[in-house]
Amino acid sequence: MSELRCNLISREWxxxxTERAKRPHDFIKTKNKAEPLPNYKNDCPFCPGNEKLTPSETFALREKNSWKVRxxxxxxxxLAQDEPLVRKIQGLYSSMSGFGIAEVIIENPKHNTCLPLMDIKEIEEVVRVYKIRYTEVEKIKGIESxxxxxxxxxxxGTSLEHPHSQLIATPIVPPQSRSRIEQAVTYFDLTGQCIFCRTLSDELNAKERIIVETENFVSFVPFAALSPFHMWIFPKRHSSSFADINEGEIRDFAKILKETVSRLYYGLDNPDYxxxxxxxxxxxxGKEYYHWYLSIIPRVSQPAGFELGSGMFINTALPEESAKFLREVKPA
Amino acid sequence: MSELRCNLISREWxxxxTERAKRPHDFIKTKNKAEPLPNYKNDCPFCPGNEKLTPSETFALREKNSWKVRxxxxxxxxLAQDEPLVRKIQGLYSSMSGFGIAEVIIENPKHNTCLPLMDIKEIEEVVRVYKIRYTEVEKIKGIESxxxxxxxxxxxGTSLEHPHSQLIATPIVPPQSRSRIEQAVTYFDLTGQCIFCRTLSDELNAKERIIVETENFVSFVPFAALSPFHMWIFPKRHSSSFADINEGEIRDFAKILKETVSRLYYGLDNPDYxxxxxxxxxxxxGKEYYHWYLSIIPRVSQPAGFELGSGMFINTALPEESAKFLREVKPA
Known part of the structure; x- marks a missing residue:
């Protein structure tokens, strides 16, 4: 018997x-066993020594003569920062110049590592650079999101093996953010509560969708997970902006991030995500009603015409079963 | 120089x-030339003779002893019609039983055909069955969309070669529809006009994004196309529901559908879409403000973290260039 579930935070159904539900193990894609990656590749623009192959550096965490995160x-x-910020409205056609920021954050000098294989200390440095760049970029005039x-x-969606993240800053607030804000405001006005704090407390009570809990964070599969193994990491402390993350939380966030993505790596044989x-x-x-979080979407299923035509999703895995499976994975 | 464009109909950015824009030809994926498909496969549940392999038939267009569309x-x-229609709300968790309709429309007895290879007459019958099933299903109590x-x-997202479409009817109005309706209502209240009629008239004036125009329909690449070769087919006659399509329009819709998807088939070597x-x-x-249409999304690019995290899209093809390319394809 199938079930429709609504994600009140995002207003998504x-x-x-479950009629065509798969067991967690069915999502493991047997890959052609590739050659193991080398830890350095001389044509990789993100490998140390090849720094001239990348555009200008905006920041690096260094130790002695080498960088750790760049x-x-x-x-x-x-998008590019040197574009002028110009809006053009002609009838129904609204457009803007491509002003904005697009950066790559190279997570580690090693070509063949990834979050599950990195030390917590190394991931902490990645998260620290996320925060440093976030707080720098938010000062730029014209940036909204x-x-x-x-x-x-x-x-x-990546073609580069070397572990990296990205930051894109836009001169508009994406309508998807607006819609989440509207949901949060409606709930706040109705109850005086943060919808995210309430969700977190409900999930901690229900327990069945929790994956990892640390001092400051909780990772869990949402009640209305959009796809198999979709996960959220919520900070316990109510805070609307990622820029507010403090030193102790950075350390702890690195820990839960590693532990959570390791469940994918070891449990599902390193799926794309x-x-x-x-x-x-x-x-x-949005201090009172908004709450930042991280969303993880493994690419183990393919949205098709129904999803594109309705904005609804079909998830062939039961969220409680996905959570149980991930909870029981032994990260090596 | 990149550009941000807003799709006022869907409120999407x-x-x-264009910095990393590709030329239309770059989207042609050279496939491994597969064996040509047979026109009948004895294990295909949609091939004539194997009708017992499918669940119950809800409708078929027949000629003598054989079906033409099924x-x-x-x-x-x-979703399934025999589920009871039950809503459950517990705190933030809103859910429903899996009541609804899920049908497959087998477009043709031939295993190895597809819209570009079918006669207009055959496609007309597919569209007719769309309408027949739509108008039957909309009578079912509890169906909203x-x-x-x-x-x-x-x-x-399909694993079956045999040409087929699907119909899914849900017991809720998808939030994505709500959002489009809100946009249309806002525009109507402001101007007294249908936002779709206005878009169509602007596109016909601008000409540069038009692909095919017939007596009753126009296909074009939207100004803020979400992805390369994204296309819309709008009826010229203002009408909010597909159920209103009349006999003459069915014939003409079959024609423009064939001509439009043929541009993909011959121009881009039969991409998935x-x-x-x-x-x-x-x-x-919604008689005054809403207008039905068909949206075609070729799968020639991969949405990644930015799209998932913002609901915005990155399109590496200039809509005007995509339209010109498609317009100039000679459907064989």
Whole structure:
């Protein structure tokens, strides 16, 4: 018997199609065993020694003569800071110049590592650079929204093996953010509560969708998970902007991030995935009702015509079963 | 120089990333030349003679002893009509039983055909069955929305070669429809006009994004196309529901559908694609402000973390260039 579930935070509906549900193990894609990657590749623009192959560096965490994490402008950036900020409205056609920021954050000098294989200390430095770049970019006049995200693997949209994340800052607030804000405001006005805090407390009570809990964070499969193994990491402390993350939380966030993505790596044989940090638009505050979080979307299923035509999703995995499976994975 | 464009109908923003723009020919994926398909496969559940392999038939257009188009319940349907219609709300968790309709519309007895290879007469019969099933399903108590769509090819989410479309009817109005309705209402209240009629008239004036124009329909690449070769087919006659399509329009719709998808088939070497008919929710009217249409989304690019994290899109093809390319394709 299928079930429709609504994600109140995003106002999205999902059909949990248990009739054709797959067991967690069915999502493991047997890959052609590729050659193991070398830890250095001489034509990789992100490998140490090849720094001249990237556009200008915007920041780097260094130790002695070498960098540990490095942020650079994206060579193929969809937006650029040197564009003028011009809006054009002609009848129904509203457009703007391509002003914005597009950076790549190279997570580690090693070509063949990834979050599950990195030390927590190394991931902490990645998260620290996320924060440093976020807080720098939000000062730039004209920037309204900052999206930090990761594309892991070809079906998640990356062609580069070297571990990296991206930051894109746009001169508009994406309508998807607006819609989440509207939901949060409606709930706040109705109850005086943050919808995210309430969700977190409900999930901690229900327990059945929790994956990892640390001192400051919780990772879980949402009640209305959009796709198999879709996960959220919520900070326990109510805070609307990722820029507010403090030193102790950075350390702890690195820990839960590693532990959570390791469940995918070891449990599902390193599937492709995306993650994205959802934070308040930079020129708005939303202190009372908004709450930043990280969303992880493994690419183990393919949205088709129904999803495109309705904005609804069909999830062939039961969220409670996905969570149980991930919870029980033994990260090596 | 990139450009951000807004699609006022859907309230979506797209970055037209001309910096990394590809030329239309770059989107042609050279496939491994597969064996040509046979016109009959004895294990295909949609081939004539294997009717017992499908669940119950809901409708068929027949000629003498054989069917020409056949609608059946989906064996792996995400929703089912025999589920009770029950809503459950517990705190933030809103859910419903999996009540609804999931049908497959087998477009042709031949295993190895597809819209570009079919006669207009045959496509007309497919469209007629779309209408017949739409108008039957909208009478079912509890149904709020009907989505007719097609998944063509594996990356568009189908595993079955035999040409088919699908109909899914849901017991809720998808939030994506709500958002489009809100946009249309806002525009109507402001101007007294249908936003779709206005878009169509602007496009016919601008000409540069038009692909095919027939007596009753126009296909074009939207100003803020979400992805390369994204296309819309609008009826010229203002009408909010697909159920209103009349006999003359059915014939003409078959013609423009064939001519439009043929541009993909011959111009881009038969790429995978989805299409979906967007129509008014069944228990609402929207006569003045809403306008049904068909949207075609070729699967030639991969949404990644930025798209998932912002709801914005990056399109690496200039809509005017995509339209010109498609316009100039000679459908064989």
């Amino acid at each position: 999902v059909i949990i199609a 942020a650079v402008n994206n060579k193929f950036g969809a 900052i999206i930090i995200f990761k594309n892991h693997g070809p079906s998640a 995306n993650y994205t940090i959802r934070s308040m638009p930079v020129n708005e505050n | 797209v970055i037209i990333a 609608a059946v319940n989906n064996k792996f349907g995400a 009907i989505i007719i769509f097609k998944n063509h090819g594996p990356s568009a 989805n299409y979906t008919i967007r129509s008014m929710p069944v228990n609402e009217n």
